[in-house]
Amino acid sequence: MTTAIRSEFDQGIALTPRPGGPGLYDGELGAGWQIGGGINGGLLLAMAGHALSLEHAEHPDPVSISGYYLSASRPGPATVSTEVIRSGRSLTTSTASLVQTGEDGLPVERLRVLAGFGDLAAAAGEVHTTALPPQMPPPERCIGMEHAPRQLIEQAALLERLDLRLDPATVGWALGEPSKKGRIQGWFRLADGRDPDPLLLLLVADALPPVTFDLGMPGWAPTIELTVHLRARPVPGWLRVTHSTRNLADGHFEEDAEIWDESGRLVAQSRQLARAPRPV
Amino acid sequence: MTTAIRSEFDQGIALTPRPGGPGLYDGELGAGWQIGGGINGGLLLAMAGHALSLEHAEHPDPVSISGYYLSASRPGPATVSTEVIRSGRSLTTSTASLVQTGEDGLPVERLRVLAGFGDLAAAAGEVHTTALPPQMPPPERCIGMEHAPRQLIEQAALLERLDLRLDPATVGWALGEPSKKGRIQGWFRLADGRDPDPLLLLLVADALPPVTFDLGMPGWAPTIELTVHLRARPVPGWLRVTHSTRNLADGHFEEDAEIWDESGRLVAQSRQLARAPRPV
Numbered sequence: 001m002t003t004a005i006r007s008e009f010d011q012g013i014a015l016t017p018r019p020g021g022p023g024l025y026d027g028e029l030g031a032g033w034q035i036g037g038g039i040n041g042g043l044l045l046a047m048a049g050h051a052l053s054l055e056h057a058e059h060p061d062p063v064s065i066s067g068y069y070l071s072a073s074r075p076g077p078a079t080v081s082t083e084v085i086r087s088g089r090s091l092t093t094s095t096a097s098l099v100q101t102g103e104d105g106l107p108v109e110r111l112r113v114l115a116g117f118g119d120l121a122a123a124a125g126e127v128h129t130t131a132l133p134p135q136m137p138p139p140e141r142c143i144g145m146e147h148a149p150r151q152l153i154e155q156a157a158l159l160e161r162l163d164l165r166l167d168p169a170t171v172g173w174a175l176g177e178p179s180k181k182g183r184i185q186g187w188f189r190l191a192d193g194r195d196p197d198p199l200l201l202l203l204v205a206d207a208l209p210p211v212t213f214d215l216g217m218p219g220w221a222p223t224i225e226l227t228v229h230l231r232a233r234p235v236p237g238w239l240r241v242t243h244s245t246r247n248l249a250d251g252h253f254e255e256d257a258e259i260w261d262e263s264g265r266l267v268a269q270s271r272q273l274a275r276a277p278r279p280v
Numbered sequence: 281m282t283t284a285i286r287s288e289f290d291q292g293i294a295l296t297p298r299p300g301g302p303g304l305y306d307g308e309l310g311a312g313w314q315i316g317g318g319i320n321g322g323l324l325l326a327m328a329g330h331a332l333s334l335e336h337a338e339h340p341d342p343v344s345i346s347g348y349y350l351s352a353s354r355p356g357p358a359t360v361s362t363e364v365i366r367s368g369r370s371l372t373t374s375t376a377s378l379v380q381t382g383e384d385g386l387p388v389e390r391l392r393v394l395a396g397f398g399d400l401a402a403a404a405g406e407v408h409t410t411a412l413p414p415q416m417p418p419p420e421r422c423i424g425m426e427h428a429p430r431q432l433i434e435q436a437a438l439l440e441r442l443d444l445r446l447d448p449a450t451v452g453w454a455l456g457e458p459s460k461k462g463r464i465q466g467w468f469r470l471a472d473g474r475d476p477d478p479l480l481l482l483l484v485a486d487a488l489p490p491v492t493f494d495l496g497m498p499g500w501a502p503t504i505e506l507t508v509h510l511r512a513r514p515v516p517g518w519l520r521v522t523h524s525t526r527n528l529a530d531g532h533f534e535e536d537a538e539i540w541d542e543s544g545r546l547v548a549q550s551r552q553l554a555r556a557p558r559p560v
Contacts, residue, residue, distance in 0.1 A: 056555045063532075063553070068344070070366045072294060085350065086389060093392065095392070112365055112373065112394060114346060124530055124531070127527075127528075127529040128528045128529065130461070130526050150404040182410060215408070223345040224344055224371070225396060225509075227551070229316060229505075229532075231527060231530070231532065232529065246409060247409045247549065248407075249511055249512065250403035250406060251406075252408075252509075252511065269527065269534055269551075271549075271551055
């Protein structure tokens with residue numbers, strides 16, 4: 001990244017410290033990050049996470065971050081206020097609140113965040129894992145969003161920011177033939193080529209189409225809660241992302257995501273609780 | 281439950297509203313809930329959840345609750361302060377903070393909670409799930425804690441409150457032969473027979489021995505963050521609980537729990553990020 005050419009993602013989460021307001025940051029939610037009528041929840045989490053990384057520079061990386069979504073965000077100005085709860089040796093725990101001004105001129109909170117931040121670069125690199133990276137064809141043999149249903153694209157300006165290539169085995173839903181297995185997976189990178197870092201992983205955890213598409217349920221699925229655990233700094237290049245669900249009940253479902261980097265390392269795990277789309 | 285004979289769990293999370301202090305509750309962390317030198321993290325989450333259920337009686341049940349653990353709790357008085365962030369039609373989002381007085385007489389925060397509460401009794405009961413209950417022998421053919429290593433029992437007064445019967449297939453670690461698969465599962469009920477309810481599930485999500493025992497790593501594993509999603513009210517009787525992990529790296533691991541009730545329903549899912557035990 002140079003200062004001359006700044007990536008769309010960095011613009012999307014850009015913040016200006018408010019003079020005289022400790023812990024307060026001003027940002028702008030761009031219309032280009034909309035999905036289904038609101039701003040993508042992963043982008044909101046990344047903006048709040050960005051504020052926290054600015055607030056405690058010695059612990060710049062989210063290690064665990066939980067967001068509770070309170071109301072649908074709109075394109076326009078947003079303010080993030082932060083508060084440090086506890087500063088430890090390896091982790092700083094803090095909270096952030098993302099607020100917009102409602103149509104009545106009163107502040108409306110969109111997202112409340114609770115998080116533990118550390119320094120992922122200080123990690124020792126030891127890995128004992130039984131998890132295996134997802135198997136899928138290479139990006140050039142996966143399905144780009146230029147093949148997505150027009151209805152999906154029109155409601156998801158977000159997708160224009162992404163170079164998303166879905167595994168052909170998990171896109172039956174786009175042809176009216178969902179697998180009903182509750183799994184969508186694919187390759188991810190930003191369309192403008194910006195390399196992944198911990199803040200980008202917060203977007204990636206919520207950037208694929210809702211896994212309910214693969215259950216034969218079109219429509220958007222509002223997130224109630226999303227927690228992301230970051231397990232390593234990603235290396236440059238493509239990410240592999242899986243979304244899966246096993247339990248849809250009483251109008252709620254969980255969506256588990258795993259994000260793997262090009263070195264084959266599991267760099268983030270996330271789970272969200274979301275409302276199932278209403279029957280069309 | 282009668283008022284004459286109150287269960288140990290209800291005593292363990294009992295709270296008294298502080299007169300004149302809106303949203304403030306006083307409790308007592310019992311020595312009987314200790315594990316590895318601190319109070320069990322699930323009990324702390326249940327106490328904080330109890331305060332929130334008292335605070336908004338129309339939404340008494342945790343639907344999603346996230347706890348960030350800040351310092352090790354000690355037996356003795358604790359105060360829970362609560363704050364409602366947003367009251368919606370189906371969910372109330374709020375925050376809670378559990379604080380004790382440190383040795384220097386100053387307040388020390390132990391746990392910060394962010395949660396969405398609703399009414400699980402109002403759920404419609406529809407279930408579309410591909411998740412299957414864990415297979416294990418009946419309780420009478422599983423391993424009670426009377427067979428646990430003495431070192432484990434001595435450090436875990438908590439276990440005396442529980443009737444925990446582990447699947448023989450997942451207790452090799454107790455005989456020095458961990459499976460290395462990262463899985464521990466078993467039957468759970470309270471020793472005094474109190475039936476499960478949503479608050480009890482918060483304890484259950486963190487009540488089994490750490491799954492790292494099955495990786496051949498003895499020692500306690502401090503929780504950094506624990507999120508529990510409650511998917512249904514449990515019916516009376518035994519619970520089946522699974523703990524599993526797939527990715528231990530850089531001194532951190534995730535512990536995923538599923539809790540199934542006696543009707544065969546998945547009533548809660550949880551994930552925690554914990555620090556791996558230090559090599560002995």
